[in-house]
Amino acid sequence: MNAIIQFLKRLSSDAHTSEQIHKFHGGIHPEGHKALSNLRPIAKLTLPEKLTIPLRQHIGYIPKIKVQVGDRLLKGQLIAEAEGGVSAAIHAPTSGTVSAIAEAIIPHPSGLPDICVTLTPDGKDEWTPLQPLDWRNMSLAEINAKLRISGIVGLGGATFPAHIKLVDGTPNIHTLIINAAECEPYITCDDMLMREYSDEIIQGIEIVKHLLGAKKTILGIEDNKPEAIQAMSNACKAQPDIAIKVVPTLYPSGDARRLIHLLLGVEVPHLKRSTELGIQVFNVATIRSIYRYLTYGEPSISRVVTMTGNVNSAQNFEVLFGTPLMHLVAAAGGTKSDDTYFIMGGPMMGFNLPSKDVPITKAANCIIAATDAMFAPPPAAMPCIRCTRCADACPVNLQPQELYWFAKSDNFEKARDYQLFDCIECGCCTYVCPSNIPLVQYYRYAKSEIIAADKAKEAADVARERNEFRLARIEREKLERAQKHAERAAGAKKEAPKPEELAEKHQDDTSDQDAKKAAIAAAIARAKALKTAEAESGANKQTQNTAKQPEKQTKGTSEQPAQDKQALIAAAIERAKAQKLAAAEKSLTPKNVEKVNPAVEAEIKKIDEIREKVKMTTESQTPE
Amino acid sequence: MNSSPYVTNAPTVTLIMLKVLLALVPGIAAYAWIYGTGIFITLGLATVTALITEAIFLKIRQRPVATHLFDLSAIVTAWLLALALPLFAPWWIVVLGTFFAIAIAKQLYGGLGYNPFNPAMIGYAALLISFPAIMTKWPAPLVLASAQLGFTDQFNLIFTGILPPGIQLDAITSATPLDYLKTQLMLKHSVAEISSTAIFGQWGAKGSELVSVAYLLGGLYLIQQRIISWHLPTAFITTLALIALVFNLLHPAQYIDPMFHLTSGAAMLCAFFIITDPVSGPTTPRGKLYFAAGVAIITYLIRVYGGYPDGVAFAVLLMNMCVPLIDAYTKPRVFGHQN
Numbered sequence: 035m036n037a038i039i040q041f042l043k044r045l046s047s048d049a050h051t052s053e054q055i056h057k058f059h060g061g062i063h064p065e066g067h068k069a070l071s072n073l074r075p076i077a078k079l080t081l082p083e084k085l086t087i088p089l090r091q092h093i094g095y096i097p098k099i100k101v102q103v104g105d106r107l108l109k110g111q112l113i114a115e116a117e118g119g120v121s122a123a124i125h126a127p128t129s130g131t132v133s134a135i136a137e138a139i140i141p142h143p144s145g146l147p148d149i150c151v152t153l154t155p156d157g158k159d160e161w162t163p164l165q166p167l168d169w170r171n172m173s174l175a176e177i178n179a180k181l182r183i184s185g186i187v188g189l190g191g192a193t194f195p196a197h198i199k200l201v202d203g204t205p206n207i208h209t210l211i212i213n214a215a216e217c218e219p220y221i222t223c224d225d226m227l228m229r230e231y232s233d234e235i236i237q238g239i240e241i242v243k244h245l246l247g248a249k250k251t252i253l254g255i256e257d258n259k260p261e262a263i264q265a266m267s268n269a270c271k272a273q274p275d276i277a278i279k280v281v282p283t284l285y286p287s288g289d290a291r292r293l294i295h296l297l298l299g300v301e302v303p304h305l306k307r308s309t310e311l312g313i314q315v316f317n318v319a320t321i322r323s324i325y326r327y328l329t330y331g332e333p334s335i336s337r338v339v340t341m342t343g344n345v346n347s348a349q350n351f352e353v354l355f356g357t358p359l360m361h362l363v364a365a366a367g368g369t370k371s372d373d374t375y376f377i378m379g380g381p382m383m384g385f386n387l388p389s390k391d392v393p394i395t396k397a398a399n400c401i402i403a404a405t406d407a408m409f410a411p412p413p414a415a416m417p418c419i420r421c422t423r424c425a426d427a428c429p430v431n432l433q434p435q436e437l438y439w440f441a442k443s444d445n446f447e448k449a450r451d452y453q454l455f456d457c458i459e460c461g462c463c464t465y466v467c468p469s470n471i472p473l474v475q476y477y478r479y480a481k482s483e484i485i486a487a488d489k490a491k492e493a494a495d496v497a498r499e500r501n502e503f504r505l506a507r508i509e510r511e512k513l514e515r516a517q518k519h520a521e522r523a524a525g526a527k528k529e530a531p532k533p534e535e536l537a538e539k540h541q542d543d544t545s546d547q548d549a550k551k552a553a554i555a556a557a558i559a560r561a562k563a564l565k566t567a568e569a570e571s572g573a574n575k576q577t578q579n580t581a582k583q584p585e586k587q588t589k590g591t592s593e594q595p596a597q598d599k600q601a602l603i604a605a606a607i608e609r610a611k612a613q614k615l616a617a618a619e620k621s622l623t624p625k626n627v628e629k630v631n632p633a634v635e636a637e638i639k640k641i642d643e644i645r646e647k648v649k650m651t652t653e654s655q656t657p658e
Numbered sequence: 659m660n661s662s663p664y665v666t667n668a669p670t671v672t673l674i675m676l677k678v679l680l681a682l683v684p685g686i687a688a689y690a691w692i693y694g695t696g697i698f699i700t701l702g703l704a705t706v707t708a709l710i711t712e713a714i715f716l717k718i719r720q721r722p723v724a725t726h727l728f729d730l731s732a733i734v735t736a737w738l739l740a741l742a743l744p745l746f747a748p749w750w751i752v753v754l755g756t757f758f759a760i761a762i763a764k765q766l767y768g769g770l771g772y773n774p775f776n777p778a779m780i781g782y783a784a785l786l787i788s789f790p791a792i793m794t795k796w797p798a799p800l801v802l803a804s805a806q807l808g809f810t811d812q813f814n815l816i817f818t819g820i821l822p823p824g825i826q827l828d829a830i831t832s833a834t835p836l837d838y839l840k841t842q843l844m845l846k847h848s849v850a851e852i853s854s855t856a857i858f859g860q861w862g863a864k865g866s867e868l869v870s871v872a873y874l875l876g877g878l879y880l881i882q883q884r885i886i887s888w889h890l891p892t893a894f895i896t897t898l899a900l901i902a903l904v905f906n907l908l909h910p911a912q913y914i915d916p917m918f919h920l921t922s923g924a925a926m927l928c929a930f931f932i933i934t935d936p937v938s939g940p941t942t943p944r945g946k947l948y949f950a951a952g953v954a955i956i957t958y959l960i961r962v963y964g965g966y967p968d969g970v971a972f973a974v975l976l977m978n979m980c981v982p983l984i985d986a987y988t989k990p991r992v993f994g995h996q997n
Binding site for chain 2: 381386409418419461466
């Protein structure tokens with residue numbers, strides 16, 4: 035009965051919004067648990083005793099450090115500047131002294147340490163002189179250069195440096211989409227941000243729209259955030275070109291490609307970016323950061339973080355980057371029980387924090403204090419019964435049951451054929467699997483195996499090219515040596531090669547058939563000559579064996595009937611020498627070397643370029 | 659340590675199987691009412707055989723016995739087979755068929771999730787080919803039977819083959835309308851003549867048409883519970899009805915109406931319970947339509963032109979063979995890709 039009512043409800047809500055909203059395939063309705071943390075306003079944290087600021091808090095290259103241990107920094111002062119194409123700056127979140135620059139565990143699934151700057155606050159929280167930008171009267175290039183040192187990255191979770199999305203390579207943007215869907219359960223940081231800072235967000239939208247030259251802006255927000263919808267609607271009353279579109283609560287609506295489809299009915303094609311279609315997507319929190327930077331000169335030093343789950347007072351906090359996790363947990367009243375572990379992100383796509391001693395970073399939209407009671411470890415997996423609930427739930431319309439089969443049997447080529455790399459790892463398939471199969475893990479495994487294999491293949495290709503180049507070089511050097519020898523030999527005994535014999539040799543070179551015949555004839559002649567000789571020598575035999583190569587010189591010598599053993603040996607040695615020389619000449623003419631050499635070099639250069647590109651693209655994936 | 663997603667919300671395999679069993683209850687009740695309570699004996703026998711066979715093979719294959727016994731999939735197979743067998747078939751037919759279904763068709767292929775063919779239909783087809791005489795001797799609906807058997811009498815009949823004194827086998831059996839139709843058509847009788855006999859009911863076979871309606875109700879429950887998708891039953895019923903309608907319209911004396919085909923034999927059991935076996939069936943939405951339509955067409959052809967009165971089992975097995983092909987060629991368009 036309940037199901038029928040729900041079904042009718044859904045039908046009616048579809049009818050209500052069908053004009054504007056373009057549904058995507060699949061999706062799920064996990065319990066929101068948002069009321070845990072969105073009943074209290076955003077709170078400010080007290081200053082912690084120290085801040086551990088990882089240099090790598092974004093996608094892309096590690097920024098270049100500009101401070102030393104012992105330096106006194108003011109709040110907002112540059113710690114590290116963006117280096118390379120995709121990179122973001124890091125700033126001091128408060129005033130204080132750099133007490134260490136060392137590796138520390140960062141909030142990353144790998145649990146590996148990375149370089150961090152430890153700042154001991156002086157408690158004064160003293161700002162460095164801030165420079166608001168007169169962005170309306172600045173050129174785009176100037177603004178972009180400024181944004182490059184703002185440290186602003188996508189705060190929706192992808193942490194892609196914002197300045198790249200704002201000006202570089204985004205020429206014909208007509209639509210700006212503001213991602214306010216916040217579809218993951220538990221997370222309410224964007225919800226609260228919109229309730230409390232709607233004006234700043236609207237002004238941020240104006241700035242970004244101006245920078246991109248976008249004609250219209252659509253803010254996509256799930257219908258489970260009525261207060262935020264109200265606040266945003268009120269704030270943008272004066273802006274007719276900002277549309278607020280309420281989308282049904284359906285995970286994963288907040289995925290950029292899904293949201294674009296929901297709002298515009300456009301499918302961003304495989305391997306293309308939305309910017310190629312003139313659409314750019316920003317998260318609301320990123321928009322606010324851009325506003326704060328351009329209007330007040332404040333770089334990115336903090337963010338709103340949802341601290342929720344098994345804590346006594348779940349709430350959203352404005353948290354300085356580098357704040358120890360446990361400082362935040364303490365501010366939320368501490369954990370309710372000792373068996374708590376911490377998840378960064380939402381329960382659908384987040385990950386276990388490797389340690390309790392990690393800092394809050396730019397990517398940390400939400401920290402869930404979790405227990406096994408909240409998230410029961412899945413029971414043992416049963417066999418797949420091909421019920422296709424996963425396929426029904428997949429927002430990308432993949433065939434998860436087939437991908438699982440291929441991944442499990444290491445049939446990676448097939449997995450690729452079935453578009454494994456279109457999987458966004460949203461977890462919908464695992465969510466609905468009756469057999470408790472950790473499907474997403476299988477896809478992550480298959481993806482990493484394929485990537486590793488591709489990298490190994492690429493490395494092998496490079497090694498092969500290098501080896502070919504090396505062999506070519508060795509042969510070239512050999513030839514050069516041989517040439518020198520030949521020149522010396524030519525100088526030593528001038529009467530040896532007669533001009534007509536050389537001409538004949540060239541003929542032999544041009545025609546292989548003739549060469550063979552000549553060689554056979556020569557061999558027969560030699561054999562006859564040898565028969566007349568009294569004794570046979572090892573050198574003689576060798577000559578016969580290698581007599582395939584057409585040799586005028588050898589022919590000449592063998593035609594002269596040998597009178598005694600010594601003369602025969604001397605002749606054989608001479609022949610062997612000449613043969614070697616000729617063979618070297620034949621197999622690799624100087625012309626040949628010239629052709630191989632630059633071609634291989636060019637190849638290697640090309641490969642190096644490709645490698646560099648691949649490195650860049652893998653590091654800069656998922657900009658939204 | 660867990661990894662994302664940390665939350666799940668899915669029925670267990672056991673719950674899915676339980677709901678399938680639950681959905682069979684109306685059909686079983688109707689069956690018992692129309693044909694006799696002996697069906698419970700057959701069902702029990704098949705259930706016990708299935709569980710014992712499953713347990714033995716799981717043990718041999720060194721798989722967790724309890725986990726898989728309680729997934730209830732063996733009982734679903736057992737019940738489907740029992741419902742497909744003629745009531746009063748001797749006990750060893752039930753045991754042999756169930757053993758074959760579980761041991762050969764399911765466990766030897768790797769157990770739950772790995773069988774390419776529908777195990778119940780494999781069991782049924784093996785019996786039909788091996789023991790055609792027994793497998794085509796159907797009981798008459800109680801309303802038509804000239805003698806009534808009590809539960810004990812049915813029990814004795816199944817286990818010993820002995821009827822109570824004074825009752826002949828003919829008194830409790832009759833030709834099924836599908837069978838009768840086929841033989842009478844060969845004798846050049848018209849459909850109208852044939853279907854006016856007592857064994858024909860409102861739409862199909864007297865009695866069994868009610869069982870079909872009960873299966874339909876159970877099937878609708880499964881669709882409502884999202885245990886099965888609408889694609890398979892809809893495509894099967896529509897195709898069978900359409901093909902029967904076309905033939906019927908072209909030559910009404912030779913080809914009986916669609917309603918008869920839908921309510922006779924195993925059509926409804928097939929539509930909602932047999933072709934909906936997820937393991938041996940296709941997985942893509944379009945593939946499900948093709949698969950079900952294929953089963954319907956083959957069923958109709960076997961019924962009308964084949965050597966067996968009903969064709970569901972062979973149709974399902976033939977289409978099972980096509981599943982990998984169907985799946986490969988009906989992949990849905992992935993988001994952001996061209997077709």
